[in-house]
Amino acid sequence: MSNDQSVATGPAHYRLTVKAIREETSDAKSFVLVPERGEAPLFRYTPGQFLSFRIPFQGRNITRSYSLSSAPGADPDMRICVKRVKDGRGSNWFNDHLSAGARIEATVPSGRFVLRDRDAPLLLIAGGSGITPCISLLKKALLETGRQVRLIYANRDASSIIYHNELELLQKKFSGRLDCVHRLDDRDGFLTQEDVISLARGWHDADTYICGPAPLMDMAENTLTDALGDRAYIMTERFVSPDDDVAKTPDATQDTGPQEAPINDFRLTLDGVDHMVPYKAGQTLLQAALDAGIDAPVSCTEGHCGTCMSALKSGKVQMATTKALSKRNLERGYVLACQSRPCATETLWLDFDL
Numbered sequence: 001m002s003n004d005q006s007v008a009t010g011p012a013h014y015r016l017t018v019k020a021i022r023e024e025t026s027d028a029k030s031f032v033l034v035p036e037r038g039e040a041p042l043f044r045y046t047p048g049q050f051l052s053f054r055i056p057f058q059g060r061n062i063t064r065s066y067s068l069s070s071a072p073g074a075d076p077d078m079r080i081c082v083k084r085v086k087d088g089r090g091s092n093w094f095n096d097h098l099s100a101g102a103r104i105e106a107t108v109p110s111g112r113f114v115l116r117d118r119d120a121p122l123l124l125i126a127g128g129s130g131i132t133p134c135i136s137l138l139k140k141a142l143l144e145t146g147r148q149v150r151l152i153y154a155n156r157d158a159s160s161i162i163y164h165n166e167l168e169l170l171q172k173k174f175s176g177r178l179d180c181v182h183r184l185d186d187r188d189g190f191l192t193q194e195d196v197i198s199l200a201r202g203w204h205d206a207d208t209y210i211c212g213p214a215p216l217m218d219m220a221e222n223t224l225t226d227a228l229g230d231r232a233y234i235m236t237e238r239f240v241s242p243d244d245d246v247a248k249t250p251d252a253t254q255d256t257g258p259q260e261a262p263i264n265d266f267r268l269t270l271d272g273v274d275h276m277v278p279y280k281a282g283q284t285l286l287q288a289a290l291d292a293g294i295d296a297p298v299s300c301t302e303g304h305c306g307t308c309m310s311a312l313k314s315g316k317v318q319m320a321t322t323k324a325l326s327k328r329n330l331e332r333g334y335v336l337a338c339q340s341r342p343c344a345t346e347t348l349w350l351d352f353d354l
């Protein structure tokens with residue numbers, strides 16, 4: 001484990017060694033990661049989860065989260081894939097500065113973009129590097145269940161398909177159960193609502209998982225929600241690259257909306273158990289929960305991974321950023337606990353059991 005625990009209420013970071021690096025496309029590389037001796041049990045994960053990395057940037061650390069593209073049972077080691085983003089501080093650091101043998105720091109695996117224990121078909125919609133958690137889910141579903149799987153994978157062109165060979169091998173091996181539909185912008189045009197409706201036809205009972213660029217995710221989620229209503233089971237995984245000054249206490253000199261309200265405690269539900277959590281002025285709800293010893297879901301603490309997403313059942317909060325929440329999740333009253341401070345004195349109730 002790193003001997004430098006970032007902040008008192010933040011998650012611990014552990015050292016990982018980069019065992020191997022593989023170029024997947026001209027702008028994306030896979031990194032195979034292994035924990036320190038004795039720390040492997042901490043890094044047991046469920047397909048679809050991610051790690052949050054501490055990345056040096058201009059004399060300080062920034063945090064970025066990347067999904068695991070490996071799956072236990074299919075791959076001996078953890079693997080992530082990082083696609084270069086223009087001016088991306090995290091993605092360019094991975095692509096430019098790391099070589100095999102390097103040691104980096106990460107939190108333990110986290111995230112809720114995981115399969116439900118069900119036999120329903122699985123519909124995966126991925127764009128670009130959004131394939132990373134989807135291929136992990138896909139491998140688990142094929143290897144450990146009898147589920148039918150359709151993957152709709154959108155890319156710019158054929159050369160930008162990440163894990164192309166691996167997907168072809170899986171398609172051959174599970175030809176009766178896996179249907180990979182590649183959509184290429186230069187050949188087919190951008191994926192549209194009509195395409196999603198058409199490709200999801202006959203898959204209305206499926207559990208749907210969506211990961212990729214925000215416009216594609218919003219379009220696919222809204223299209224399927226409108227088409228299926230309450231029947232839809234849709235999970236999204238949305239990582240935003242924050243400005244590195246998000247997650248800070250709002251500047252009191254600026255007009256940041258409602259002021260923080262003085263409350264002494266709030267109700268928190270986690271795993272079916274209710275807690276009353278003491279609250280001190282200036283804390284986020286997540287900080288207060290962690291300080292109270294509650295094992296609340298946490299990873300980046302900066303509002304870009306969505307791990308701390310929870311339902312605000314009563315009360316009002318002010319959030320420093322909501323970028324990791326989809327429009328649909330905001331409409332449902334979901335909040336990011338790591339970004340939330342109370343802004344009304346009425347009883348506040350935060351429910352992590354979504």
Ligand code: FES
Binds near residue numbers: 298299309338
């Ligand atoms: S812990 Fe990542 S968004 Fe809150």
